[in-house]
Amino acid sequence: MKKAENIIVGISIGDLNGIGSEVILKTFEDNRMLELCTPVIFANVKILSFIKKQLNLTAQLHGIDKIEQIVIGKINVLNIWREGVDINFGTNDETVGKYAIKSFTAATKALKENEIDVLVTAPINKYNIQSEEFKFPGHTDYLNQELDGNALMFMIQDNLRVGLLTDHVPVNEVAKHLNEKLIIQKIETIKKSLIQDFGINKPRIAVLALNPHAGDNGVIGKEDDELLKPTIKKLFEKGTLVFGPYAADGFFGSNQYEKYDAVIATYHDQGLIPFKTLSFGNGVNYTAGLSKIRTSPDHGTAYEIAGNGIADYNSFKEAVYAAIDIYNSRNEYKEISSNPLKTKEKQL
Missing domain, CATH: 3.40.718.10 (Isopropylmalate Dehydrogenase)
Known part of the structure; x- marks a missing residue:
């Protein structure tokens, strides 16, 4: 070395x-x-x-x-x-x-x-x-x-790590960009990065919901029930310790993020606003997956x-x-x- x-x-x-x-x-x-x-x-x-x-x-x-x-x-x-x-x-x-x-x-x-x-x-x-x-x-x-490789924006500061399913995408187009292939690719990229780049053998990953209250059983949007939940379940059954989707509004304020090695937000500001609030001036933007x-x-x-x-x-x-x-x-x-x-x- x-x-x-x-x-x-x-x-x-x-x-x-x-x-x-x-x-x-x-x-x-x-x-x-x-x-x-x-x-x-x-x-x-x-x-x-x-x-x-x-x-x-x-x-x-x-x-x-x-x-x-x-x-x-x-x-x-x-x-x-x-x-x-x-x-x-x-x-x-x-x-x-x-x-x-x-x-x-x-x-x-x-x-x-x-x-x-x-x-x-x-x-x-x-x-x-x-x-x-x-x-x-x-x-x-x-x-x-x-x-x-496949690039992924990964914001890191000590044990706080926030990745994104979509990054520089207009908010009104986020839902259109989400699909099972993308979600699996991004979660697997973060899992691999946590193992090889941060030395975490069995990483635990949380996924934030796209809609308020994780869609409230379809009342405020169907993407969480019809796309995120089944994809997360499929990955979990194959051995990836991924959980969610969690309602984003209280996830960071309640310190729930501390239970996980990484959090994946569905869009840019959903992840970066809480990240920068908690770590501004000390945070790092890491391009994982390459x-x-x-x-x-x-x-x-x-x-x-x-x-x-x-x-x-x-x-x-x-x-x-x-x-x-x-x-x-x-x-x-x-x-x-x-x-x-x-x-x-x-x-x-």
């Missing part, structure tokens, strides 16, 4: 007019982080030096032109472009969006080619990244195309505070920690899976 500081954490720069650069630089100002991993920021060292100066930060940057020039224990900045970029903090700028995607696609390529071990993405603006070359709602959809590891902070570009030097970097730091932990957990799982005797030793 690699030494901790040799775990190469690739970082896409995100929207240069947002708080991404600030939270990245603040995270690695603490030299103890460089004992855990070696960062490689996909950007331009002159641009980052300019931002560092603007924000009065002290992180020491090491510019490189090829991935082979990485220096262990330094904050490496891989020059993905040479030209200057106009930085106007707090501004939605299509040109800046293009550089965010240039960074992200280069980092994804490095991840695919095993030049970096994990990827941590700084926030992008989903509107200004759109172009003829990049027509994806965000990071997750592009990674799902480029990497093996052959490679990608995490990101649980916030956006925060244009309203960009350039003021007041951004909280904790969520980004937690995203780095999570990526390293999952990387190590996966390696341990592979080792145990290839050597059944170690599994027995662990159980004894």
Whole structure:
């Protein structure tokens, strides 16, 4: 297994007019982080030096032109472009969006080619990244195309883990997207992730209902009785410890979520509102289900505070920690899976 500081954490720069650069630089100002991993920021060292100066930060940057020039224990900045970029903090700028995607696609390529071990993405603006070359709602959809597996948005913070059956889908279309195949795929993806990425041998998974009061026996919608319940029952009978559907309104307030290793919400805000209420500033967005590891902070570009030097970097730091932990957990799982005797030793 690699030494901790040799775990190469690739970082896409995100929207240069947002708080991404600030939270990245603040995270690695603490030299103890460089004992855990070696960062490689996909950007331009002159641009980052300019931002560092603007924000009065002290992180020491090491510019490189090829991935082979990485220096262990330094904050490496891989020059993905040479030209200057106009930085106007707090501004939605299509040109800046293009550089965010240039960074992200280069980092994804490095991840695919095993030049970096994990990827941590700084926030992008989903509107200004759109172009003829990049027509994806965000990071997750592009990674799902480029990497093996089935991507699933998995929000994590300590023992609170929330996955989604549907993510960036308009609320009035959620029911149309739900079907047995999708539900089974998402639940199985979360089950596999809990086992290999978090070391939970027999995970317990709760599913939230689509409708208020889980449909009240069909009075407020039939999807829970006709789709979710039978699908959950089918999976449970095959050995997956999945339960529900539970009425979503009181599930988190009553601390019922604490009985489960993960909770699956049927749509974006049903899962993310309670998650961010309970963990804001410490939560991590993890793309589960793929052959490679990608995490990101649980916030956006925060244009309203960009350039003021007041951004909280904790969520980004937690995203780095999570990526390293999952990387190590996966390696341990592979080792145990290839050597059944170690599994027995662990159980004894």
